[in-house]
Amino acid sequence: MKLNEIADRLQCRLEGDGDIVIQRVAGIDRAGPGDLTFIAHEKYLSRLPSTRASAVIVAPDVAARGAPAALLRTDQPYLAFARAVALLTEPPSTPKGIHPASSIAADVQLGPDVSVGPFATIGAGASIGARTVIHANVAIGAGATVGDDCLVRPHVSIGERVVIGNRVVLQDGAVVGSEGFGFAKQADGTHLKIPQRAGVVIEDDVEIGANSTIDRPAVGETRIGAGTKIDNLVQVAHGVTIGRRVLFAAQVGVAGSAVIDDDVVLAGQVGVANHVHLGKGVVATAQTGIPNSVDPGEYISGYPGIPHRDWLKSSAVYRQLPTLRKRVADLEHRIAELEEKLAGRRTP
């Protein structure tokens, strides 16, 4: 595609030769002739003069001098990059139509243009919305509802009566609606299972990563709000309520009945205890452990989680703890000497 067409489609201002043909999008370090790349963060600006890319998406104020490539200017270089990738790559192939080697109960409602891959199962009373793609080996339980324009990749498991909105993406092996981990201890020390038969609701535009697990509760529901994105190998326990536009990086775990408000961001391997409430916009850095509720807008780190600035300072001191202990021991020694001297003088 010619660069001036790309500039048009991405609504960027072009500086340079619009007749250049762009073949693909690439990162700044790997880009070569025929490639479009981008600089979305100041710290990569130093790489601009040496890029071998044919064109670079940059912010309006980036200095052009020294740039060996055409420039596409926009207020939002990262968004333009995202659109450029969509423009210049092929969408993945999908099953076409209903594969004969699928197992679809007689009363399942299939919207127009639904695709179902081989060895997929859809249980009685389920309904699948228009244009939704069900890949190979997917299992959808009885009475489940999947909305329009969803992408359900191979080996996904959607439990009975689970409700999934529109434009939801479920990556390979994701489980929505497994039974929550709920047991009541009995007098003899054994654990009585509390049946976990209540519902799970996944709202519109949610994405759930590969092999992540979303449990159903005994009572109430588990709910993931619209536009929330969840990475791979994440655990969402029974009865958790997650707001809108939340981001969970990989291997996050959220325990039962926690409430996560809108716009929360949890980095990789963060753990949230049960019944905890994270206020709107809370951000936690990787591996943070969150045993207690957190006020809106807090930015936390550590185990247990504390304000990020405090954690940075404390973890800097942590490294010096052996030195600090030695300094305390030295002080004790010196003060003992002083005390002795003064005591000596007192009794001349």
Place this chain on the structure above:
Amino acid sequence: MKLNEIADRLQCRLEGDGDIVIQRVAGIDRAGPGDLTFIAHEKYLSRLPSTRASAVIVAPDVAARGAPAALLRTDQPYLAFARAVALLTEPPSTPKGIHPASSIAADVQLGPDVSVGPFATIGAGASIGARTVIHANVAIGAGATVGDDCLVRPHVSIGERVVIGNRVVLQDGAVVGSEGFGFAKQADGTHLKIPQRAGVVIEDDVEIGANSTIDRPAVGETRIGAGTKIDNLVQVAHGVTIGRRVLFAAQVGVAGSAVIDDDVVLAGQVGVANHVHLGKGVVATAQTGIPNSVDPGEYISGYPGIPHRDWLKSSAVYRQLPTLRKRVADLEHRIAELEEKLAGRRTP
């Protein structure tokens, strides 16, 4: 179901109108008319006067005054709640009979009333006990044994010759009998695979969560004791021995050859190093890292794990480390001044 029938079935003492019809069980905050709820912990007692539920399961000594609902009294409210859920919800639907689109080797022994869903595979020489339910897309290896009354949900993988007891529940995508992570380093730096072909035994009444993985070892066995419950995304490495009634919350990882005695409880994201021995009844809070063996009955936290009380105190001081360092610096300054003064006096 009428409340007096529920009271009978749950063996609770009824206070109030037994003719109320109960439709469902709900949490105290969400319960409305027609709902049965419960208070299993003192801290929720304050919500009793404002509940909209029609009936509440409570301990014998809870004051009735102000309760706007009928009461079901029992010594074990949480157990009664568990039973109420079983009583008032529909069990999940299951495959009926042997689906024609399953692949079952000719010599597989199927007990009476076994169900097998579509696209499930059962290898040569395997045996499946009475009334066990095998869901869609399950893969059971050659020579595996699954007991009576088990529930095997979609996409579960049971390896060759794995032995599974009675009443075992395997949630979606759980893997039992993948090959352990065992390699021997060679002179050229490459890793020679130690074949992992020994057995896995899952005893009666075990539950294993969605996408959890239980490895087989090179020698000996991996064993999970009766009544143990394992949550989602848990790793149990090769040769681990887990006792009875153990609880692992989500994302726990136990490294090779560790021994976990009866009644241990590991909260979410806990890690246990290889060859470690956790004594009976050890409890570890979320994210604890356990590099060394722990005596029976210990309650531990932290990384590395230390007694929970100590950890609480240390983590409180951790937050104040920058202040503590400043206090030490101040002391050093003050003591230097004193030393100087005294030195000055000494040489008048």
Place this chain on the structure above:
Amino acid sequence: MKLNEIADRLQCRLEGDGDIVIQRVAGIDRAGPGDLTFIAHEKYLSRLPSTRASAVIVAPDVAARGAPAALLRTDQPYLAFARAVALLTEPPSTPKGIHPASSIAADVQLGPDVSVGPFATIGAGASIGARTVIHANVAIGAGATVGDDCLVRPHVSIGERVVIGNRVVLQDGAVVGSEGFGFAKQADGTHLKIPQRAGVVIEDDVEIGANSTIDRPAVGETRIGAGTKIDNLVQVAHGVTIGRRVLFAAQVGVAGSAVIDDDVVLAGQVGVANHVHLGKGVVATAQTGIPNSVDPGEYISGYPGIPHRDWLKSSAVYRQLPTLRKRVADLEHRIAELEEKLAGRRTP
């Protein structure tokens, strides 16, 4: 098999009766008559005199006196053990030929002696190398390439156009080629998906554990180098580059675009932040959090990761923090007293 034949095959020097018949390999604690065991580490030497095994693999310099069993001597006891397991156990059974209930696109290239299990799917244009074994319920996307002599266990998902080398092992439920977690935040707070359509390359002799997930990126590639071994439930994000002979234990997570050089070893539950570079041979102990790049050969621990020796010392002091704080408070009290005394003298 007779012990002298085993000694020959393992290239060990035999001390004792070569006519003993060995039935199996066992760990030192469980071994009994007819068993071959091994001692690969000095700390287990004390168990030699009491072993019930018929033969023991040991280093050349281990004292024979007191050993109640025949000895097989070798410079590399652990390697000999690995070979003994291969020699004395049956390889797992595999699907034979192409199962009729698989779904293989018409133009798939299948090498000689490929096996495909029931309900496996292979998309258009894919190619599978000689002698590779595809187990039940595996899904392989369009245009993917799998090399020779690979083992692909049940429920593995291999995405479109993924390239997999020779002798690669993929354990149950592993996902290679799920879409990376890449979103660009828009002005209204919603997250625009950056399509993740670029490639994943798994080089020769790699093993990937059960339910681990390897994402594809938007641009560039995700690559795992030859001979690298990855345990269960590991997350490798989009655009990560992993070198050769790397070891990742279970539940490790590596964030986007990180670069992991050859011979790195990450123990269980370690987390690596995005864009971090780990130099050749870096070792991190369990649960280490790695927010920044690490020089070659470093051995690190902690959260955030610091040199292991420092971490050992700091974590020892951590336990004593309450005491340390008390010591500082005592010093403050004592120095205040001294200051007062000296001030008193100054104004007599």
